[in-house]
Amino acid sequence: MSHTSSETTWMPTGTTGLIFNEPLLWEQGAEGRCGMSVPESDVLMSPLDSELVGDGPDWPNLSELDVVRHFTRLSQWNFGVDSNMYPLGSCTMKYNPKINERQAALPGFAGSHPLLPESLSQGALKLLYDLERYLAEVTGLPAISLQPAAGSHGELTGMLIFAAYHKAQGKPRHKVLIPDTAHGTNPASAALCGFKSIPLASGEDGILTPEMVDELMDEDTAGIMITNPNTLGLFENNIKEVAEVIHAKGGLIYGDGANMNAVMGIVNMADVGVDVLHLNLHKTFSTPHGGGGPGAGPVCVTEALRPFLPVPRVVKEGDTYRWDEDYPQSVGKVHAFYGNFGVLVRAYSYVLSMGPFLKKASQLAVLNANYIKESLKEVFHLPFDRVCMHECVFTDKYQEQHKVATLDMAKRLMDYGFHPPTVYFPLVVHGAIMIEPTESENKETLDRFIAAMRAIAEEAREHPDLLHQAPRNPKLGRLDETLAARKPCLCG
Amino acid sequence: MKEINELNLPEDVKYTDDHEWAKLDGDVATIGISDYAQDQLGDIVFVELPETGSTFDKGEEFGSVESVKAVSELYMPLGGEIVEINAELEDAPEQVNSAPYGGGWMVKIKIADMAEFEALMDKSAYLASLEG
Numbered sequence: 001m002s003h004t005s006s007e008t009t010w011m012p013t014g015t016t017g018l019i020f021n022e023p024l025l026w027e028q029g030a031e032g033r034c035g036m037s038v039p040e041s042d043v044l045m046s047p048l049d050s051e052l053v054g055d056g057p058d059w060p061n062l063s064e065l066d067v068v069r070h071f072t073r074l075s076q077w078n079f080g081v082d083s084n085m086y087p088l089g090s091c092t093m094k095y096n097p098k099i100n101e102r103q104a105a106l107p108g109f110a111g112s113h114p115l116l117p118e119s120l121s122q123g124a125l126k127l128l129y130d131l132e133r134y135l136a137e138v139t140g141l142p143a144i145s146l147q148p149a150a151g152s153h154g155e156l157t158g159m160l161i162f163a164a165y166h167k168a169q170g171k172p173r174h175k176v177l178i179p180d181t182a183h184g185t186n187p188a189s190a191a192l193c194g195f196k197s198i199p200l201a202s203g204e205d206g207i208l209t210p211e212m213v214d215e216l217m218d219e220d221t222a223g224i225m226i227t228n229p230n231t232l233g234l235f236e237n238n239i240k241e242v243a244e245v246i247h248a249k250g251g252l253i254y255g256d257g258a259n260m261n262a263v264m265g266i267v268n269m270a271d272v273g274v275d276v277l278h279l280n281l282h283k284t285f286s287t288p289h290g291g292g293g294p295g296a297g298p299v300c301v302t303e304a305l306r307p308f309l310p311v312p313r314v315v316k317e318g319d320t321y322r323w324d325e326d327y328p329q330s331v332g333k334v335h336a337f338y339g340n341f342g343v344l345v346r347a348y349s350y351v352l353s354m355g356p357f358l359k360k361a362s363q364l365a366v367l368n369a370n371y372i373k374e375s376l377k378e379v380f381h382l383p384f385d386r387v388c389m390h391e392c393v394f395t396d397k398y399q400e401q402h403k404v405a406t407l408d409m410a411k412r413l414m415d416y417g418f419h420p421p422t423v424y425f426p427l428v429v430h431g432a433i434m435i436e437p438t439e440s441e442n443k444e445t446l447d448r449f450i451a452a453m454r455a456i457a458e459e460a461r462e463h464p465d466l467l468h469q470a471p472r473n474p475k476l477g478r479l480d481e482t483l484a485a486r487k488p489c490l491c492g
Numbered sequence: 493m494k495e496i497n498e499l500n501l502p503e504d505v506k507y508t509d510d511h512e513w514a515k516l517d518g519d520v521a522t523i524g525i526s527d528y529a530q531d532q533l534g535d536i537v538f539v540e541l542p543e544t545g546s547t548f549d550k551g552e553e554f555g556s557v558e559s560v561k562a563v564s565e566l567y568m569p570l571g572g573e574i575v576e577i578n579a580e581l582e583d584a585p586e587q588v589n590s591a592p593y594g595g596g597w598m599v600k601i602k603i604a605d606m607a608e609f610e611a612l613m614d615k616s617a618y619l620a621s622l623e624g
Contacts, residue, residue, distance in 0.1 A: 482535035
């Protein structure tokens with residue numbers, strides 16, 4: 001096979017095709033049609049209290065084929081990482097290997113019930129225990145709870161631990177420092193625990209300096225919440241010095257691990273001074289992500305903070321595993337049972353199938369982002385021109401003169417068959433376009449994406465109206481987002 | 493997005509670095525956000541305002557505006573007590589876009605310290621800061 005350059009072989013991936021219109025389930029079917037049969041009752045008939053009797057649920061009347069076509073058609077309207085590159089910055093939309101699904105579907109896992117006695121749940125308990133050990137190995141933080149069900153839930157648990165720790169020192173504190181390059185949910189998590197969030201502007205290079213932190217840190221400040229790499233995709237080079245400043249005044253460091261995909265097996269979080277860190281298993285550890293599905297945001301802490309972790313905890317005695325609730329300083333339960341077990345099985349499968357290559361995944365994620373950054377910085381303004389981590393942030397500054405904004409370019413990218421990147425975030429960058437390719441994409445796909453972005457930059461100069469009217473290829477064109485937000489229609 | 497020379501910046505209001513404006517009538521000031529602010533935010537879909545009777549210091553956060561792009565905080569240009577809020581914005585937040593100095597006003601406050609009003613930017617100073 002001859003090697004041709006990507007320029008000559010490049011074709012837009014997005015094209016139009018036959019897409020079916022599909023009404024709601026309740027708008028189709030016919031009285032009496034049914035796609036299932038209910039087994040004969042094997043219990044004695046017994047009259048119901050009339051107060052408990054009412055109209056049955058309003059089920060649609062559909063055959064099996066009606067239902068199969070309905071959901072197949074809806075799935076054809078959809079876009080996922082299984083269709084094409086999904087460079088949504090800060091979300092780590094990496095491919096979710098199918099082996100994870102296979103393990104989670106094993107009857108012993110899929111059918112296990114959280115109320116089964118410990119003696120019948122040894123396999124599930126061992127999986128939880130081992131996953132904690134693996135995540136401890138990846139982060140460098142020894143004590144872990146798998147309970148939190150999302151990244152923000154992990155943050156909340158982390159802030160509860162901050163509060164419990166300071167209370168145990170006999171001096172509750174009331175403020176938390178939050179840099180403007182931190183994740184947007186951080187201030188909300190702090191506020192829910194009664195902390196006042198103190199915003200902290202990042203320095204000229206887009207990262208924190210110990211001097212700036214020192215200026216705001218005081219004896220009433222519980223600590224700082226740092227997203228590292230931060231939301232500009234930059235590594236906080238001064239993290240150790242910042243941690244020293246915070247620790248010297250009795251504060252703690254919270255690490256928002258949402259961007260952990262850049263540094264797995266590379267940065268030991270304990271060594272750089274992080275006391276509490278959450279992981280997003282649905283980002284970094286390839287469990288399904290988005291669409292409102294269940295997530296997992298385990299919290300990892302130092303040995304000193306272990307007493308404050310949620311209960312119950314999985315403990316190992318000899319060769320058996322059991323639950324333990326006897327931790328008087330614990331922040332308590334933060335989720336029913338022990339988190340979203342099915343998600344944890346998938347993460348466990350990912351860690352075991354990757355093994356030492358987890359580090360390689362991070363290295364490739366960083367390489368891919370830098371490849372995109374270098375390939376596009378000529379045509380898109382790059383506010384911080386330095387080596388980035390797993391994501392890079394451009395702006396629409398060069399396109400503004402043609403009255404083309406970030407939103408128009410994001411919409412146009414859909415016509416080329418790619419999911420748009422994150423736009424207008426981080427807030428510190430005006431007109432931000434935040435691209436995170438992840439390690440999943442090969443060079444051919446990256447080149448197609450780069451070619452599409454370059455074509456869009458050219459269109460912004462030559463045919464700006466193409467962008468204002470985008471997208472044209474998807475089933476629906478430009479949606480009225482304002483009307484949708486002002487007058488949402490919640491039916492179905 | 494408007495060019496700076498396309499912005500509507502009335503002479504009879506004063507401005508802040510955070511792009512709020514304040515207009516004086518006796519000891520009551522009407523407060524909103526500037527044409528520049530609404531233009532940068534894009535279509536506004538929700539305005540969160542404080543309750544009448546609450547008091548704020550100059551620079552304190554008194555509410556937020558949500559556009560299709562982001563949520564932004566609102567900061568008090570002046571200290572004082574809220575005497576009236578623009579309840580119409582609850583159902584018609586688009587007035588902040590269409591008439592930022594008219595129907596898009598947000599709160600009226602009884603000013604605590606008149607010197608704070610004098611210290612705000614006039615049109616030319618605000619324009620200079622935007623051109624900055």
